[in-house]
Amino acid sequence: MLALLTSPEYAIFSMALVVMLGIGTIEAIGLGLGHLDVDADVDGNVGSDSLLGWLGLKTGLPVLIWLTAFLGCFTLIGFAIQQIATAVAGVPLHWSIAGGAGLIIGVISNAYVSSGLARLMPEYESTVIDTDDLIMRRATVLEGVSQRGHPARAKVVDQHGQAHYVMVEPHHDSDIIAQGESALLVRRAGPTFFIQPDSDTILRPL
Structure with missing residues (x-):
């Protein structure tokens, strides 16, 4: 199993998993990085608002929770892609092809996951301030x-x-x-x- 996770075809997803677990550990031990004030001055045009909303960044979730959810989606989808490719063709896809597909599907999936998390944790929406x-x-x-x-x-x-x-x-x-x-x-x-x-x-x- 370890050899599979460290193989070139799976390495990008394994690294995403490690980063996700690292962020989760930091949050769990109470360092509170998810509550850092992020003061990003984005031009308030319709295009920017639409993009942020589509990505799930306008749900009110702290940025690190959004990032953790995205890494989780990317990892799970990447592993699934490689497992399906192995079952169908006998070998996993090249990491760049699997990574690109995982990124696109992961971004789309995370928009729904972020919205769901925001509904489960309404206190984040009610306490976000400018x-x-x-x-x-x-x-x-x-x-x-x-x-x-x-x-x-x-x-x-x-x-x-x-x-x-x-x-x-x-x-x-x-x-x-x-x-x-x-x-x-x-x-x-x-x-x-x-x-x-x-x-x-x-x-x-x-």
């Missing part, structure tokens, strides 16, 4: 000192009680926010949020 939804929420600086040009890592909790870790700089050039202090997120530029200390949020304009 990054800009964190603005006007309070964050606590966890590491370092936040000053202009030198962002620090901070923790902010969204309306669903989920923690997000972001990089923050003061909104005003003269402000310095030390570790352990809280501040209000007032705007965002790319991956960096700008904050105003709680001590003078009322006193100074944004």
Whole structure:
């Protein structure tokens, strides 16, 4: 069996299986990579939305769960293709032919699998937020000192009680926010949020 899985005709599917199991293990031991904030700025045209929806990426599932489902589909379909080819022709297909067919059928199959998983796990759909939804929420600086040009890592909790870790700089050039202090997120530029200390949020304009 091991010789079969490591043969050139099956190797691409075996590698996909190993990656899938690795992602599953990371999730199982609680590292929480499936909840990383993925801030991908995609042009909001109809073509992009349709493609993402067709791939199953607009279901609200975390990206790593979607990827795990895709790898599972690709692996199972690839093994099935090679087994059928062996039964019919006596030998498996070349890995590139089987891999191409497995990729196409796997993408199509995963669109349905992702939709099914999203229905089974509605909490993912209800707690997905846009990054800009964190603005006007309070964050606590966890590491370092936040000053202009030198962002620090901070923790902010969204309306669903989920923690997000972001990089923050003061909104005003003269402000310095030390570790352990809280501040209000007032705007965002790319991956960096700008904050105003709680001590003078009322006193100074944004």
